[in-house]
Amino acid sequence: MLRTGQLDQTAFFKQKLQDARTCSKRYISIVEKAINIHPLSVYHFYKKLNVSERFYWSNQENTTILTGIGSLVPYHHSTEGQYSAIEKEWEHFCDEVYREKVDKWGTGPILMGGFSFFEKYRNIGHWEKFGTAHFYVPKLMLTISMGETYITTNYEITDSTTEADLEKRYEEYHSYLEEYGMTQPEFEENILQSKEEYQPLEWTRSVGQAIDKMKENQLDKVVLNRTMQATFTNDINSTKVIYSLEATRNVNYIFSYQLDDHVFISATPERLIQKKDNRVYSMCLAGSAGKGLTVEENEKNGKWLINDLKNRHEHDFVVKYIKNTLKSFCEELNIPMYPRIMATKSLLHLFTPVEGVLHQHVSLIDLVKALHPTPALGGFPKKEACQLIAELEPLERGWYGAPFGWIDANGNGDFAVGIRSALIKQNEAKLFAGCGVVESSNPEEEYKETGIKFLPMLNALGGSKNETK
Numbered sequence: 185m186l187r188t189g190q191l192d193q194t195a196f197f198k199q200k201l202q203d204a205r206t207c208s209k210r211y212i213s214i215v216e217k218a219i220n221i222h223p224l225s226v227y228h229f230y231k232k233l234n235v236s237e238r239f240y241w242s243n244q245e246n247t248t249i250l251t252g253i254g255s256l257v258p259y260h261h262s263t264e265g266q267y268s269a270i271e272k273e274w275e276h277f278c279d280e281v282y283r284e285k286v287d288k289w290g291t292g293p294i295l296m297g298g299f300s301f302f303e304k305y306r307n308i309g310h311w312e313k314f315g316t317a318h319f320y321v322p323k324l325m326l327t328i329s330m331g332e333t334y335i336t337t338n339y340e341i342t343d344s345t346t347e348a349d350l351e352k353r354y355e356e357y358h359s360y361l362e363e364y365g366m367t368q369p370e371f372e373e374n375i376l377q378s379k380e381e382y383q384p385l386e387w388t389r390s391v392g393q394a395i396d397k398m399k400e401n402q403l404d405k406v407v408l409n410r411t412m413q414a415t416f417t418n419d420i421n422s423t424k425v426i427y428s429l430e431a432t433r434n435v436n437y438i439f440s441y442q443l444d445d446h447v448f449i450s451a452t453p454e455r456l457i458q459k460k461d462n463r464v465y466s467m468c469l470a471g472s473a474g475k476g477l478t479v480e481e482n483e484k485n486g487k488w489l490i491n492d493l494k495n496r497h498e499h500d501f502v503v504k505y506i507k508n509t510l511k512s513f514c515e516e517l518n519i520p521m522y523p524r525i526m527a528t529k530s531l532l533h534l535f536t537p538v539e540g541v542l543h544q545h546v547s548l549i550d551l552v553k554a555l556h557p558t559p560a561l562g563g564f565p566k567k568e569a570c571q572l573i574a575e576l577e578p579l580e581r582g583w584y585g586a587p588f589g590w591i592d593a594n595g596n597g598d599f600a601v602g603i604r605s606a607l608i609k610q611n612e613a614k615l616f617a618g619c620g621v622v623e624s625s626n627p628e629e630e631y632k633e634t635g636i637k638f639l640p641m642l643n644a645l646g647g648s649k650n651e652t653k
């Protein structure tokens with residue numbers, strides 16, 4: 185039994201509808217506590233609800249998992265001005281929604297989605313569906329928050345909506361959860377047919393060109409991204425990919441965002457910003473070394489990384505930038521003097537945590553806009569680095585390295601950056617990985633580093649073990 189604490193369902197919906205109409209609201213959001221529902225089962229069987237959108241989100245600590253099905257209200261932009269547009273649209277939605285005051289993290293009406301790396305596209309191409317911003321409020325959402333399970337259902341109401349209409353939709357969502365919420369998905373392995381790195385020699389040459397520009401003092405750091413195309417014999421099953429990413433996770437977010445037959449998916453170790461009332465949490469993540477095979481080797485590599493000047497330099501630009509950017513928004517900011525080591529599945533990174541206390545009236549979207557792109561994704565100075573990226577990278581970045589996350593009706597939420605990611609369409613996946621380039625970088629080493637960064641997603645897609653040629 186999923187519902188708890190409701191006496192008479194029909195009377196409940198009649199009351200909700202009446203209350204919503206009295207306050208002139210256009211939407212209703214209902215949150216309930218639940219048990220025994222698996223987020224990936226909810227994600228997998230979405231077509232049973234005749235919808236073509238779904239998302240999956242789990243945070244770094246795996247303490248918040250969100251699965252959203254169907255889009256109640258989509259917001260899509262293809263041009264500049266997307267941050268303020270999304271901010272206004274979300275404020276407007278929040279004014280129009282009738283909701284109970286449930287203050288559980290990640291419940292109630294939530295806007296999930298992302299922005300493109302650049303505010304405008306040179307050639308939108310295969311990023312058309314995602315645009316410069318795409319967000320939606322799901323119709324049905326499952327939340328696992330600190331081990332507790334919640335269901336949020338969201339409804340649009342018009343003048344002609346009756347309590348019977350609401351009850352019917354509610355029953356539909358609950359039948360879906362009861363029938364499929366604990367059903368183990370069955371799927372075939374994704375079998376790799378071919379994989380091809382996009383212009384690897386040209387990419388290495390571009391790293392060399394970037395280094396030359398740094399020698400000429402044109403900029404201090406740039407992050408260059410490269411692409412790999414992987415083709416499979418069958419349509420790629422994103423539930424399978426998430427299962428694999430979950431099975432090998434350690435410190436990363438895992439998210440997937442589907443619009444029709446396009447899925448953007450990422451296993452990123454990097455948070456951009458999280459807001460919990462007046463507190464904010466960000467991180468500086470830049471500088472990398474390979475992992476060893478033993479604990480001792482990892483310790484040795486970690487020590488090397490902490491003391492390596494090139495990597496420290498790469499990292500310090502991020503610390504300086506995040507500190508300067510957040511300073512104006514925060515009355516208190518805590519950033520340790522020295523970085524630590526973060527060990528992901530395949531790499532060690534330099535990592536500095538950031539915590540702050542906000543001045544009043546600072547919105548999450550304002551913070552996202554101000555921070556993006558940090559020098560961990562763009563470079564330093566920001567303007568020069570972005571210009572060089574546009575000059576040297578032949579393909580659109582789209583949502584690679586860009587802010588992706590969610591915001592709730594209290595203005596709280598969490599945004600990561602979409603690195604170590606892939607854009608999936610049917611049987612093809614484009615994988616993305618980049619690295620920070622500074623004057624003392626070596627193009628061959630950066631090529632190797634990005635090669636390692638492809639691996640977790642490539643393996644999760646089914647890429648290494650099942651190659652057919």
Ligand SMILES: C=C(O[C@H]1C=CC=C(C(=O)O)[C@@H]1O)C(=O)O
Pocket residue numbers: 407454469470471472533559560561585603604616617618619620621637
């Ligand atoms: C830009 C990426 O990684 C960033 C995050 C951590 C370490 C990085 C580095 O050492 O280059 C990058 O700044 C990517 O994985 O695509």
